[in-house]
Amino acid sequence: MSLVSAILESLEKMVDENGWSSVKSVTLRVGAMRQVIPDVMKFAFDVSVKGTPMEGAELAIISVPIKFSCRGCGAHWGEEELGYLCPFCGGTNVDMDQGMELELESLEVQER
Ligand SMILES: [Zn+2]
Numbered sequence: 014m015s016l017v018s019a020i021l022e023s024l025e026k027m028v029d030e031n032g033w034s035s036v037k038s039v040t041l042r043v044g045a046m047r048q049v050i051p052d053v054m055k056f057a058f059d060v061s062v063k064g065t066p067m068e069g070a071e072l073a074i075i076s077v078p079i080k081f082s083c084r085g086c087g088a089h090w091g092e093e094e095l096g097y098l099c100p101f102c103g104g105t106n107v108d109m110d111q112g113m114e115l116e117l118e119s120l121e122v123q124e125r
Contacts, residue, residue, distance in 0.1 A: 016049065016115060017057040021067065023117070028066045031122075038071040038121040044114035045079045045092065079112030 020041065028036060039058075043049045051074045058072045079092035085104030094100045097107050 016043075016047065017054060017061055020115070020117070021058075021061055021065070024067055024120075025065065027120075028122075032125050033066065033122040034125045035123040036067045036070045036120060037123060038073065039067070040073040040075065040118040040120070042075045042077050042114045042116045042118045044077045044112040046109070046112040047115060049074065049076075051076075075118055077111050077114045080110045082108050082110050084108060 020039075024036065024039065027033075043054075054074060055072050058070075062068045062070060080089060081091075081097075081099075082089045083099035083102060083104050084106040085099060086102040088099060088101040089110070090100060092112070098105060099107055
């Protein structure tokens with residue numbers, strides 16, 4: 014629910030700044046680490062946008078899989094080998110490259 018309000022806050026700011034009359038659809042990129050259940054998020058969105066320029070907007074969610082890389086050997090791997098040890102060299106200097114996203118991918122608006 015707090016994810017939704019963070020998104021709505023930035024959307025509202027964009028609507029304000031650009032003078033759009035309404036938002037027709039919103040597409041988000043959400044990393045798998047966020048553990049968002051799309052249906053739950055859509056429901057929270059629908060409820061939260063009542064009475065705002067986003068009311069009735071369609072919410073689409075693109076799920077971004079988790080990916081890791083190793084600073085030691087440069088290997089990349091996905092969440093099927095989830096963990097903070099490199100499966101190739103056993104190193105612990107591991108970065109999460111993606112999976113924490115919460116980004117606006119695209120927006121369809123009604124201009125004034
Ligand atoms: Zn490695």
